[in-house]
Amino acid sequence: MFDSLTNIKFNWYIFAGIAVVILLLKPDISPWCFIALLIGIHQFMLIFYAFKYIIPVRYIAGAFLSLQMLIGPSFAYLGLDSAQYFKYRMQVSEVEYFSYAIPATICFILGLHFFSKLKGEIVNQQAIKDYVAQNPTLAYLFIVIGVFNSIAADFFGPGLGFVLYLIGSFKFAGAFLLIIGSPRLKPLPLTLVFGSIILSTLQKAMFHDLVTWLIFILAVFALRYKPKDYVKLAFAIGLIAGVAVIQQLKASYRTATIAQGKAGDVEAFDDAFDEMQTSGGFFEKANLAKHNVRINQGFILTNVLRHVPYRTAFAHGQELYQILEAAFLPRILAPNKLDAGDKTLVFKYAGISLRKHTSMSLGSMADAYINYGRTGGCIFMFALGLFFNLTLIWFNKMGKKFPIIILFVPMAFYFPIRPDTALQTGLGHLVKCTFLIWVVFTYWAHIFETRLKVFRKTSPTELSV
Known part of the structure; x- marks a missing residue:
């Protein structure tokens, strides 16, 4: 079911060694921060071992989310917040934050790898x-x-x-x-x-x-x-x-x-x-505190956790409807849809006022919580990971006829896999870019089609245990 997470080359001895080093350097580290750091390290190590076998879109997506929602927030809770500008500090306790962020991250990763078999990442x-x-x-x-x-x-x-x-x-x-x-x-x-x-x-x-x-x-x-x-x-x-x-x-x-x-x-x-x-x-x-916020999308989520539902009610899908409308419908059909980089949602659900040149978005995990709370938010993150997964599986299916289409996968995913991107912007990029690729390869199929001699499946075999 999750072979691309469990049945792949991975050095668990090095992973355990890193865990021991963390405990030696920070013996008073909380269990929450320790688990968060280990999840992030695991995801980045998966990228390391996948290099030379595949284009590791799923591992990169999991690592980027872990960096912004687990590693950056861990650094903040481990002491950098004491030197941080007050508006950029974590606004809730680490228990309250990680009790949502950790399972939501895990659910997203599981959705990415659900029966994936690395499809859409294997290059012939x-x-x-x-x-x-x-x-x-x-x-x-x-x-x-x-x-x-x-x-x-x-x-x-x-x-x-x-x-x-x-x-x-x-x-x-x-x-x-x-x-x-x-x-x-x-x-x-x-x-x-x-x-x-x-x-x-x-x-x-x-x-x-x-x-x-x-x-x-x-x-x-x-x-x-x-x-x-x-x-x-x-x-x-x-x-x-x-x-x-x-x-x-x-x-x-x-x-x-x-x-x-x-x-x-x-x-x-x-x-x-x-x-x-x-x-x-x-x-x-x-300086470290000032720039840790660049890898800490979690501080925005803490503002949302403090703001919703105490000052603003849960959206119950209404905000998600706006996001999906912006992502899937052209402006001619939805003239009032959200713009890319729209700042109104940040103020409404996080209570953060943004200056003219400040770029900030709620992020997928915050959007999930705003609409469905903690449990529903985790389910939504699984669904989001599954959507990315199914898109990659579609690329794999197209790749049987057009092998070079797999080289277009980074073009479709390089923007939506960034957790600091507004969900409507990331999904909009993925949907429109995938549609553009489909149009190009369908209209000029006679140019791109390749009659395969043999597809020797070396990559997944070599990457598997």
Whole structure:
């Protein structure tokens, strides 16, 4: 039933060793924080062991939710809240918080893996190599179309601009085709694709996109090169260090580029680094507390737990209806639907007033609680994980006819797997992007269809125990 969680390669000795180290470093840690940290560590270790076998969308989704709802809140309860700005502190006790957040996270993970068998994440590499050999220019066409539409999207309104933005992600599918399908790497087109996301990140100060795409890019490279565990460990340490630096710097960088109007470039990033150094450095407690909120979506949930139902009644599905309406219906059919980044729900259900340039959303776990309470919220989180799971299974079904479609999975999921994304925005991205992919592959089926010679199922077998 949950083979992709239980019957896979995993070093339980290392996991137990990490648990012992946590107890030695923090002997007075509460059972709640200890369990929360272990769940998060387990999810990240699953990503580590899955690299070189699959594109681990399910494991990444579980790890991201654990990071924001379990690991970040644990750091806050373990002492960082004492140096935190009062509005960003956890607003309820850890018992009250984790008694909902832990089972809700587990339910989401179980929904992701319910009879999944890693479907939608297994790449038929030989079929892709054959396809690229037969269609050598298609990857370059995807890259050109993607880069052009990424640039064009900024010149249009939210409707057409969003469609162009989705088409812009085709450049990553083109890059993945070159990585897996080409006999030798093509540095120039790959530099164009990866450089575009770095440039976009610096200009828009949206670092989540960079980190998420970097993980997917490394996963595809791992499929090609099958790195040893020590190589994966080196990259993992480098990635964690890089993300830590970004988390420390991005608040100052956003202030410089958005509030102060500086150019979004390397110089502004360097200025942010200098500002961080003058304020005490990376490991100064106030800095750690300030930036822990970037991986702590849980503090918003605590505001919701304090606010609902004591000041605002449970929505009983009404708020969820607004979310689903925004996610599934075009604006022509629902002219009054929620906008992406709508701030009214945050104030209504969390009691948080947001400034003009502040981006904040309730998140799926808070939305689940607002509509159905604690028990119903856990059931909803299972259903959300199951929806992601079924979407991946659909990609797997399509992949039997169009093997390259699996390389479009990151394009559909890189946004909705982020827990800090508004639920209506994440679901809307997944639904519209999946529909766009279906239209492209259905209309041009004669181009994408591949007659499979043999699909040797090496990936799930090698990843399984």
